[in-house]
Amino acid sequence: MIDDQKIAYLDNAATMPMPDEVLEVIDMYYHAHKVNVHRGMYRLAHQVTEQYEAVRQATADFINAQDSSEIIFTSGTTDALNLVAFGYAEKQLQPDDEIIISVLEHHSNFIPWQRVAHKTGAKLKIVGLDDQQNLDMQQFSELLTEKTKLVAITLVSNVLGSIVDAKQIIEQTHHMGGVVVLDAAQAVGHLPLDVQKLDADFLAFSGHKMYGPTGVGVLYGKRNLLEQVAPLRFGGEMADEVDAQTATFQPLPLRLEAGTPNIAGVLGLGAAIQYLQKIGFTTIHQHEQQLLNQLYQGLRQIPAIKVYGPRSAAERQGVLSFNYGTIHAHDVATIIDTENVAVRAGHMCAEPLMQALGVSSVVRASVSYMNTTRDVEQLLAAMNQVGQILL
Ligand code: PMP
Numbered sequence: 001m002i003d004d005q006k007i008a009y010l011d012n013a014a015t016m017p018m019p020d021e022v023l024e025v026i027d028m029y030y031h032a033h034k035v036n037v038h039r040g041m042y043r044l045a046h047q048v049t050e051q052y053e054a055v056r057q058a059t060a061d062f063i064n065a066q067d068s069s070e071i072i073f074t075s076g077t078t079d080a081l082n083l084v085a086f087g088y089a090e091k092q093l094q095p096d097d098e099i100i101i102s103v104l105e106h107h108s109n110f111i112p113w114q115r116v117a118h119k120t121g122a123k124l125k126i127v128g129l130d131d132q133q134n135l136d137m138q139q140f141s142e143l144l145t146e147k148t149k150l151v152a153i154t155l156v157s158n159v160l161g162s163i164v165d166a167k168q169i170i171e172q173t174h175h176m177g178g179v180v181v182l183d184a185a186q187a188v189g190h191l192p193l194d195v196q197k198l199d200a201d202f203l204a205f206s207g208h209k210m211y212g213p214t215g216v217g218v219l220y221g222k223r224n225l226l227e228q229v230a231p232l233r234f235g236g237e238m239a240d241e242v243d244a245q246t247a248t249f250q251p252l253p254l255r256l257e258a259g260t261p262n263i264a265g266v267l268g269l270g271a272a273i274q275y276l277q278k279i280g281f282t283t284i285h286q287h288e289q290q291l292l293n294q295l296y297q298g299l300r301q302i303p304a305i306k307v308y309g310p311r312s313a314a315e316r317q318g319v320l321s322f323n324y325g326t327i328h329a330h331d332v333a334t335i336i337d338t339e340n341v342a343v344r345a346g347h348m349c350a351e352p353l354m355q356a357l358g359v360s361s362v363v364r365a366s367v368s369y370m371n372t373t374r375d376v377e378q379l380l381a382a383m384n385q386v387g388q389i390l391l
């Protein structure tokens with residue numbers, strides 16, 4: 001809502017709205033149950049700790065992890081990726097090693113690897129796009145060598161919506177002895193994730209991109225790899241025994257969760273998982289594909305509009321980016337905002353991808369299960385206004 005008017009919210013890739021069942025769980029915690037976890041001896045503290053740990057188990061089940069200790073609660077995808085980069089990769093990599101990322105990556109899965117490469121002397125290699133604007137798998141195979149110790153790749157592009165063949169990348173990387181980190185930020189609210197089927201080594205996502213609250217996220221890691229992740233933060237709850245000069249640490253997962261966690265966030269994440277499971281990814285997928293298709297067909301009616309990424313709705317998840325002739329993306333977004341349509345415009349925290357596409361910015365519409373065909377109609381009608389005003 002803005003100024004009491006309902007907006008067509010099509011910026012779900014930035015953050016998704018929260019359904020009532022998620023809001024109620026958070027509200028209940030703050031209203032009636034606000035105690036700390038893993039500390040108190042009283043019944044309410046035990047009860048909330050049990051609820052908190054039940055979400056860890058639910059998260060493990062949600063992505064089919066083998067064990068709940070493979071789930072580390074973080075503040076989001078960025079935090080999770082930084083934990084792998086500086087708690088694991090920085091300690092493991094040597095000057096002659098190589099890291100592969102792709103031009104599709106969000107800055108959160110780009111800058112940490114630049115830093116790790118800089119600090120360790122490892123080489124950073126970047127996979128580009130093929131002529132269909134998909135990840136160039138041929139180039140990936142060529143870049144991958146026995147020196148590749150780590151591949152960090154997104155599952156779904158936050159700009160193009162294209163789905164990356166993670167299974168293939170993981171198989172090939174494992175064959176060379178490397179480890180794969182998956183950025184699942186744009187996949188988690190749209191696609192079922194199965195870390196065992198993928199054989200993913202690490203996987204990161206955020207609660208707020210799956211109908212949950214901000215400030216909570218997850219790092220999944222295979223148990224043997226998480227054991228090698230050094231804590232980046234030290235303090236309460238992660239310590240076991242502390243004397244004047246030394247400290248020992250808790251086993252996983254608490255070893256990597258120093259300090260009071262985002263309890264309401266984790267409980268909200270649990271409710272968001274239940275929400276996604278209640279609706280089911282098949283229903284979500286069908287609904288979103290219908291909206292994306294409607295959007296794509298509508299935009300195609302306007303000849304000056306150029307859509308980026310896959311042509312068919314089936315090949316993209318949740319996101320559709322475009323430009324309107326030579327009109328700056330910011331101008332498009334500002335004008336359609338006056339028609340109560342919210343989209344994102346800019347470089348989408350993916351400047352290397354913008355360079356690969358040969359643009360400085362795009363307009364991005366992104367859908368969730370909560371959108372309706374009316375939202376898309378509102379966007380399409382507003383786009384016609386843009387043409388009338390600026391062309
Ligand atoms: N990776 C991708 C692909 C994203 O779209 C985002 C969020 N836009 C992130 C990482 C970072 O997520 P967060 O800001 O929740 O840490």
